[in-house]
Amino acid sequence: MNVFRFKNQKERPESLEHKDSPNYYWVIGMAISALMLVLILVGYVWTPYSTTEMSGREKFLSPCLSHPLGTDNFGRDLLSRIMEGAGSTFLIALCVILIGGIIGTIIGSLTGYFGGMADVVLMRVCDAITAFPSILLALVLIAVIGMGKYQIILILGILFIPSFARVVRGEVAKQRTLNYVQAARLMGASHMRIIFLHILPNTIQVLLPILTIGFNNAVLAEASMSYLGVGVLPPDASLGRMLSESQTYLAKAPWYALFTGLAIVLMILGPSLLMEGYQHRKRKG
């Protein structure tokens, strides 16, 4: 029984590490993210077919050369619709993490730096919000302010604040005690300058993973809400709404649901693989 076998990766002798094996997470994650990003970005300016033009003759075409992903119940090209839907979902998710990220980071860095009563109270509120499933909270907020594209962005953005605030707060509170902060203080830098110019750049290590997780959760939440019919409303495009439409035709046109769902999966899988790869790389390097 060799006890050393049970030591963790860091303590293993260097030669046992697969030093030259490529970081597959990184490579595959990059490929998937790039594919989706190209589809989305191209979708903003050009789609192979019109996403609104219907064609009675081309209903429920299975994937073929002229329609690589087939057509839907109105004879619209599925690839074009997915490009449009993914683009809309992507924009919503981006806005959500922007709102949540910026407000959360500001709250987190201020409370983490200054501490005091506000810190205690705000963190208790954050704990309370995160204890409840976000779908439940989102549904309550939708009941209050109504549904639609902008409402969903606002609601999810608010609900995403605590997760950012908590992580940033923890990191800022840790950094605050370090020497470089004290040195900056001695040089006469103001608190705001220290927080936003000195400490914040150092929190990027914890901010990147939480941004990725936030993006994935936002995509998931938007898709779920739109699927439930309380998110994005027609005529705005959304992958979640397409998924709910496609379910009606599951027996007749399984590719409709399959490709739409796959687009959501890839949108989430790409960034999460990238993050996994990033963490592996950090552990090695």
Add this chain to the structure above:
Amino acid sequence: MKYVLRKLTTLIITLFIVSLLAFLAFQVIPGSPATNMLGTNATPEKIAALEAELGFDQPVLVRYGNWLTDFVCGDWGTSYSYSLPVKDMVMEKLPNTAALVLLAFLIVVAASFPLGIALAKREGGKLDKCMTVINQVCMSIPPVFVGILLCFVFGITLKVFVPGGFVTFSEDPVTFLIYMLFPALSVALCRIAMTVKMLRSSILDEMNKDYIRTAFSRGRTRADALKKHALRNAIIPVIAFLAVTAAELVAGTIIAEQVFAVPGIGRLLLASISARDFPVAQAIVVLLAAWVVIVNFIADILYQYMDPRIRIQ
């Protein structure tokens, strides 16, 4: 015991606050329900009369007090849309949702514990590496899509159940279970992946601690040290995670019920929000929120039972 009592007080206060917030949320909604109910034949006198009947002419806190006492006594109000007692509407659907959550939770526990332990035992092995990738993929599939895939494979292709159909427990318990199994699976899948990942890393963390090395030095095998020493400690953070899971599963069932057309309170909640039938929505939100709070309370109690160190603090 003192700990339990203290937690119990916190639980009651929390329930109080949560119910107040849920109540207030539905009070700030613009538009009077009386106007909505009366529709086009609303006159100011009629609206005032109906508002008085519904109790809307009183201050908010008085209304909250009345509503809370009524709620605790079992009078949950009347649905705007159906003019039925809310309690009857909810109670009719509640067993289905409860069964769904219970089944999903059992699946999560039954699947993730053996898997997590097996992976931790074979750290770095082929199984471990495969499962890490599978886990990552499972966490990326939205429950909605899992549900649709299950519908397609088991409902349409294999014809195990009829998508969109439903059989009640009293009609046929076995078929009921089949109809429950797939929705439960669809919400459980990504939670299983998360729990496995968490349990695995929690065990591996414990396995690197000093007391495990001591156990090895006394001649324990790896499997033994894991089972007899590490597992007990490694499970503590997982318990907390399972509490979150129990809460999240309820939210997940809202989606699963929609995908599989299960008549549960999640669908009722959605329908009532769309129809602006707020007494129903409010009652369900309070119930679900209470469930979340109570689950966390149980986790706290379990926590201190599993880890005596917490009791001392």
